[in-house]
Amino acid sequence: MEDTPAQRPRRKPRSDGERSRRTILDAAAKLATVDGLEGLSIGRLADHIGMSKSGLYAHFGSKEELQLATIETAGEIFAAEVIAPARDATTPLMKIEVLCEQFLSHIERRVFPGGCFFASAAAEFDTHPGLVRERIAGFQRDWTDQLTQLVSEAQAAGQLRAEDPNQLAFELNGYLLMANTAFLLYDTPEAIQMARTATAARLALSRASS
């Protein structure tokens, strides 16, 4: 059957409501790395994206609802920027290398203006029990589990020597987190480069004796 103009669009486009929800949440995820998730007031966000407060209230009933939706969106951005590129890597070790590099690259490219969303959110909410903290911890745990799982697979495949996979994942994560902190604080790419050196050396060490 021919695809005539009259039949277009064949895919239902996202509704205005869905589109503006995503626009709001993209802005919120970025803003939260500068002003904090607590700093995300519906009023400030409305000003920032040039939308009415009542329009925003229609999307999010409460501040916590807005914060939780912002975390989900930040997770989707992180997945697209950092996780997705590792899918094409053909071995577990290569996947680890791509994940670390993509993490550093998303900091360097300032995907979020305040660096890693989850590092920023964790620092803000680590002492505030509740749903928001649980969700942030959940994302951090998923990331660490993914790294640890890949280390185990690389060990099983003989690419890395046998050692506690949690320990190796912890050390790699430490380099990434330190790069994020120092890059934001001193505003130089030096820290990103040191994390690249550290990651490569640590993996080489584990490879060399495998």
Next chain:
Amino acid sequence: MEDTPAQRPRRKPRSDGERSRRTILDAAAKLATVDGLEGLSIGRLADHIGMSKSGLYAHFGSKEELQLATIETAGEIFAAEVIAPARDATTPLMKIEVLCEQFLSHIERRVFPGGCFFASAAAEFDTHPGLVRERIAGFQRDWTDQLTQLVSEAQAAGQLRAEDPNQLAFELNGYLLMANTAFLLYDTPEAIQMARTATAARLALSRASS
């Protein structure tokens, strides 16, 4: 000359003003790791320590003044808890080991309820240029410089192999920072132990080939 009760106190005690200033700033430094330096309002702080708002205003003219004074006090607490114990260590390498251990121990003992004051403050202010951010970055830089300087001294003394001292300091700092983040987020001592393992292994690696 006998020390009669009439002569006491022989040392001039700190004035009430000095004592209450320190009491306020101790509380402020701890509270800031939970609520943030921006969350330090004179009103909330007055409630927290049971003092009148006007009494607090007499000490600090502005919020920024309170924030800067809080950072100085946090620096003094950090110096007493983490830096001072390293003075007794007899070699540069031992000083590095003591500094790393004392850092981890001050997290584990919850000297500040929200973990490392400067990690918390950096995450909050890294995207907010100004005096507060400069002072936080200054403290972080002093800490890193101190570690780097000790690495250089340990290398000169033949305790550690020749390598970029900034790189080794970066990696050690990464383990400490990761321990802080994970300890606060997951509330288990596991991360502290992983940082101890990582630090010991990294120093052993540098020692082994020296």
